[in-house]
Amino acid sequence: MFLEFYGLREQPFGITPDPRFIYLSPAHREALASLYYGIESERGFMTLIGKPGMGKTTLLFQLLEKFRGNAHTAFLFQTQCNSREFMRFLLAELGSENHEQDFVRMHEEFNKLLLQEARAGRPLIIVVDEAQNLDPSVLETIRLLSDFETPKSKLLQIILAGQPELADKLASRQLSQLRQRISMLSGLSPLSPAESCNYIQHRLRIAGYAGTPLFAPSAMQAIVQFSEGIPRSINNFCFNALSLGCALRERVIDTSIVDEVISDLDIGRHVTEVPHRSSVDPEILAAAASRNLTPSPTGSFSAGNAASDTLTSTQARAYIEQLAVELRNWKRTLA
Numbered sequence: 001m002f003l004e005f006y007g008l009r010e011q012p013f014g015i016t017p018d019p020r021f022i023y024l025s026p027a028h029r030e031a032l033a034s035l036y037y038g039i040e041s042e043r044g045f046m047t048l049i050g051k052p053g054m055g056k057t058t059l060l061f062q063l064l065e066k067f068r069g070n071a072h073t074a075f076l077f078q079t080q081c082n083s084r085e086f087m088r089f090l091l092a093e094l095g096s097e098n099h100e101q102d103f104v105r106m107h108e109e110f111n112k113l114l115l116q117e118a119r120a121g122r123p124l125i126i127v128v129d130e131a132q133n134l135d136p137s138v139l140e141t142i143r144l145l146s147d148f149e150t151p152k153s154k155l156l157q158i159i160l161a162g163q164p165e166l167a168d169k170l171a172s173r174q175l176s177q178l179r180q181r182i183s184m185l186s187g188l189s190p191l192s193p194a195e196s197c198n199y200i201q202h203r204l205r206i207a208g209y210a211g212t213p214l215f216a217p218s219a220m221q222a223i224v225q226f227s228e229g230i231p232r233s234i235n236n237f238c239f240n241a242l243s244l245g246c247a248l249r250e251r252v253i254d255t256s257i258v259d260e261v262i263s264d265l266d267i268g269r270h271v272t273e274v275p276h277r278s279s280v281d282p283e284i285l286a287a288a289a290s291r292n293l294t295p296s297p298t299g300s301f302s303a304g305n306a307a308s309d310t311l312t313s314t315q316a317r318a319y320i321e322q323l324a325v326e327l328r329n330w331k332r333t334l335a
Helices: 026-040 056-066 083-093 101-117 137-146 163-170 173-181 192-205 218-227 230-249 255-264 280-290 311-335
Strands: 045-049 071-077 124-128 155-164 182-189 292-297 301-303
Touching: 026 045, 026 056, 026 155, 026 182, 045 056, 045 163, 056 071, 056 124, 056 155, 071 083, 083 101, 083 137, 101 124, 137 155, 137 163, 137 173, 155 163, 163 173, 173 182, 192 218, 192 230, 218 230, 218 255, 230 255
Parallel strands: 045 155, 045 182, 071 124, 124 155
Antiparallel strands: 292 301
């Protein structure tokens, strides 16, 4: 582990959504402020939209931390479910020991919990992460939860957080009633190059680093370009860079280390390769040439005199087998 080598107290580029490491870019700061104000103002439904890896979950944890002690919160991320399963997950997250399977009775149990919190003067905040995976029927179930309210105030604050596909679902005609109830819509955008550099330095500082810059300016520029301003991608890249730098006993991450990490993270190197012409058996090539056929990059064969004579790989294999039989018969005639 590189922590001791670089003088770090803890892992600066972890994959868990630790609110202590949150870096508030202008977009993140605005989203956090909007959600906080929405809860304080009892706006009911709110949404947070952002591409994968933008730090939505970390921001949501930071938000709930602000209400610790004076609100009852539930954080749900099991979104591959039906309406009944969703209600079971919700009741379990709220601490209910009722294992009732009947959908109507689960609603009654939820209403009971909601009224208890209202009498205690504690708002109930429900956060649904990865909400883009929810079936429209489950989203409609969530909408119906907001019916539990008094004439004077809303007893429930719900935040739906997810990827841009969530916005696509909410824009559909099928969910028009839910869309009308959404009072605040916040979005997260990728970090700018300057924000990406500040993000890296911020996480190193929180982790206890206080020395000279760990990343050379050229290396930092390459990391920013490769990660495209996605915090999760920055974390993954920096973790790999520091791991490699430690293995090489390099105190500063330079472009040579960055280039090697880029190569290591290139998933394209591990995909199935398209057959190359040189991998085709020479005898097959010779036999195909005798019929004026040439192999394509995909391994199929096409006639040189007509584009319409293209053969699939299966047809080419059958054709070559036929050629092999003809060649063996021809050899017998020479014997």
